[in-house]
Amino acid sequence: MTCPPVHPYLVEALEKRFTLHKLDSVPDKAQFLSSHRDSIRAVVGNAAAGADAELIDQLPKLEIVSSYSVGLDKIDLAKCKEKGIRVTNTPDVLTDDVADLALGLMLAVLRRLCESDRYVRSGLWKKGVGFNLFLLQFSGKTVGIIGLGRIGMAIAQRAEAFSCPISYFSRSQKPGINYKYHPSVVDLAANCDILVVACALTPETRHIINREVIDALGPKGVLINIGRGPHVDEAELVSALVEGRLGGAGLDVFQDEPNVPEELFKLENVVLLPHVGSGTVETRQAMADLVVGNLEAHFLNKPLLTPVV
Amino acid sequence: MESIAVLMTKPIYSYLQAELEKRFKVLKLWEAQDGSRFLEDHNQIIRAVVSDGGTGLSPELMAALPKLEIVSSFSVGMDKIDLGKCKEKGIRVSNTPDVLTDDVADLAIGLTLAVLRKLPASDRYVRSGMWKKGEFKLGTKQFSGKSVGIVGLGRIGQAIATRAEGFGCKISYHSRTPKPESSNYTYYPSVVDLAAHSDILVVACALTNETRHIINREVIDALGPRGVLVNIARGATVDEPELVSALVEGRLGGAGLDVFENEPNVPEQLIELDEKVVLAPHAGSGTEETRKGMADLVVGNLVAHFEGKELLTPVV
Numbered sequence: 109m110t111c112p113p114v115h116p117y118l119v120e121a122l123e124k125r126f127t128l129h130k131l132d133s134v135p136d137k138a139q140f141l142s143s144h145r146d147s148i149r150a151v152v153g154n155a156a157a158g159a160d161a162e163l164i165d166q167l168p169k170l171e172i173v174s175s176y177s178v179g180l181d182k183i184d185l186a187k188c189k190e191k192g193i194r195v196t197n198t199p200d201v202l203t204d205d206v207a208d209l210a211l212g213l214m215l216a217v218l219r220r221l222c223e224s225d226r227y228v229r230s231g232l233w234k235k236g237v238g239f240n241l242f243l244l245q246f247s248g249k250t251v252g253i254i255g256l257g258r259i260g261m262a263i264a265q266r267a268e269a270f271s272c273p274i275s276y277f278s279r280s281q282k283p284g285i286n287y288k289y290h291p292s293v294v295d296l297a298a299n300c301d302i303l304v305v306a307c308a309l310t311p312e313t314r315h316i317i318n319r320e321v322i323d324a325l326g327p328k329g330v331l332i333n334i335g336r337g338p339h340v341d342e343a344e345l346v347s348a349l350v351e352g353r354l355g356g357a358g359l360d361v362f363q364d365e366p367n368v369p370e371e372l373f374k375l376e377n378v379v380l381l382p383h384v385g386s387g388t389v390e391t392r393q394a395m396a397d398l399v400v401g402n403l404e405a406h407f408l409n410k411p412l413l414t415p416v417v
Numbered sequence: 418m419e420s421i422a423v424l425m426t427k428p429i430y431s432y433l434q435a436e437l438e439k440r441f442k443v444l445k446l447w448e449a450q451d452g453s454r455f456l457e458d459h460n461q462i463i464r465a466v467v468s469d470g471g472t473g474l475s476p477e478l479m480a481a482l483p484k485l486e487i488v489s490s491f492s493v494g495m496d497k498i499d500l501g502k503c504k505e506k507g508i509r510v511s512n513t514p515d516v517l518t519d520d521v522a523d524l525a526i527g528l529t530l531a532v533l534r535k536l537p538a539s540d541r542y543v544r545s546g547m548w549k550k551g552e553f554k555l556g557t558k559q560f561s562g563k564s565v566g567i568v569g570l571g572r573i574g575q576a577i578a579t580r581a582e583g584f585g586c587k588i589s590y591h592s593r594t595p596k597p598e599s600s601n602y603t604y605y606p607s608v609v610d611l612a613a614h615s616d617i618l619v620v621a622c623a624l625t626n627e628t629r630h631i632i633n634r635e636v637i638d639a640l641g642p643r644g645v646l647v648n649i650a651r652g653a654t655v656d657e658p659e660l661v662s663a664l665v666e667g668r669l670g671g672a673g674l675d676v677f678e679n680e681p682n683v684p685e686q687l688i689e690l691d692e693k694v695v696l697a698p699h700a701g702s703g704t705e706e707t708r709k710g711m712a713d714l715v716v717g718n719l720v721a722h723f724e725g726k727e728l729l730t731p732v733v
Contacts, residue, residue, distance in 0.1 A: 204584075208559070211526075212527070212530035212534055212536055215527035215530060219524060219527050221537065222540040222541075224696070224698060224700055226537070228688075233681040234681050242705065245520055245705075247520070247522070268583060270519075270523065271519075368548070382548040384557065388556075388559040389556045391559060
């Protein structure tokens with residue numbers, strides 16, 4: 109396991125069936141990998157740590173990487189393919205949760221839910237100090253989605269229930285979709301109120317949200333990121349928010365988790381979450397079952413449940 | 418019309434006040450040193466009152482204004498106005514329905530997500546620097562696909578149902594009588610039964626004598642230790658002490674509350690329960706867009722009345 113062993117259900121399930129080595133708690137990783145290079149046949153990773161080229165090179169007996177995530181940006185897929193190493197992830201089971209969180213972030217930012225909760229708990233309401241936050245309506249606002257995959261479609265379906273017109277950008281226009289397609293992200297940003305990043309992180313989508321896009325979204329626009337931190341040029345995002353060039357942001361992911369730019373902490377128009385998109389008890393369990401299920405299938409020579417490579 | 422005197426009971430919203438001052442002589446009750454004296458001095462000229470949902474028109478105020486013709490309320494809720502007495506005295510009453518339906522429904526869903534996914538607690542976790550020390554460990558619950566029970570399927574209740582359906586939630590409801598046009602939702606003639614069959618119970622009914630404390634101990638127990646209560650209606654629809662003890666003792670899973678029995682006072686124990694409870698300061702209709710729409714309705718109703726036209730949104 110290359111990721112921090114913080115999910116008891118997953119750790120227990122793996123320990124029941126395999127010899128589990130927790131790389132995160134090993135003081136000398138290089139030494140450890142060297143002494144175990146002939147016994148390690150599988151790697152379990154997540155959004156924070158997977159299997160990069162360096163690790164793969166150190167594990168000649170590696171047969172399968174089973175990721176506790178749907179995102180694959182921390183795995184060198186090309187190298188795995190080259191070496192015949194199987195890769196699995198956890199699609200679908202987390203789609204609803206991530207989409208729910210995207211909507212939750214939109215409502216939390218526009219309706220200042222966290223700030224409202226703070227305001228009441230601080231005793232200010234009781235003291236008669238006016239609630240002067242600028243609350244914005246969510247219903248009917250145009251939602252622009254970058255990436256219309258499983259998660260993007262699930263976000264669209266939910267936003268439609270609030271009468272939000274939906275528009276999107278993806279590598280190519282999707283046939284049979286009623287939502288308005290924009291051929292560029294800047295164009296999408298200029299024509300929506302809320303811009304949601306819901307695409308996979310690849311070399312092409314790194315910093316897909318840059319200064320130009322942020323400026324197009326503008327001082328009344330809101331950015332929601334439930335993708336990956338590197339989708340956004342974080343320094344540009346921070347200065348836009350601090351300077352008021354961007355209306356607000358709801359962020360579940362950051363460039364360098366768990367570090368979050370501290371300039372954001374005093375802003376009332378941002379909501380900051382510790383990468384909890386798929387974090388419900390129900391979904392974490394389903395994801396763990398998939399990770400274990402894929403490993404078991406592999407070692408029993410059965411078809412993988414959710415293969416990527 | 419500039420000579421018509423309109424009494425404002427409190428400073429509701431600056432845009433509203435400005436729009437009223439453009440058209441009427443606005444008297445501000447809260448600025449008077451001696452309220453009763455002020456009313457006595459002006460009671461022959463005050464022909465209209467503008468108030469909000471929380472203040473309404475008290476019996477004392479009604480009695481002090483013999484020339485009162487219309488009460489135009491900056492709210493949809495009418496629980497603080499004696500509608501029967503207004504009818505009896507021929508006093509017109511208007512409110513602000515529809516314009517705020519979406520906002521209140523949005524808040525109901527927002528509070529639900531905030532409670533289930535522990536959004537304020539998670540945001541605090543990041544802002545306090547705790548994330549650097551370790552992953553967020555609180556268990557959160559899924560919203561999609563859960564059973565949502567709605568008490569009161571009026572405009573707001575229906576809008577909440579429509580939104581929850583977008584998340585694949587199963588909808589059931591309680592109201593005085595079943596609604597034939599909502600046959601795809603399950604009707605429960607008893608609120609206790611509705612609660613027993615819901616993961617999330619949303620209060621969306623008007624406050625009347627019948628619905629006071631409609632959410633009582635029995636209902637809360639039926640909702641149970643994994644259930645969540647969301648209240649965007651009126652504080653008095655819920656037996657607040659029972660709610661508080663249920664949350665403290667773990668007999669109820671969580672709550673999202675925009676309204677309280679004695680605003681702006683919120684029970685101290687709710688302030689302490691900052692992981693399973695999300696609180697808002699009666700902000701259901703508080704967006705810029707909606708408040709402006711509500712203000713335009715308040716003014717529009719007054720103008721219509723004094724021009725001898727049909728009220729835009731009459732209640733009485």
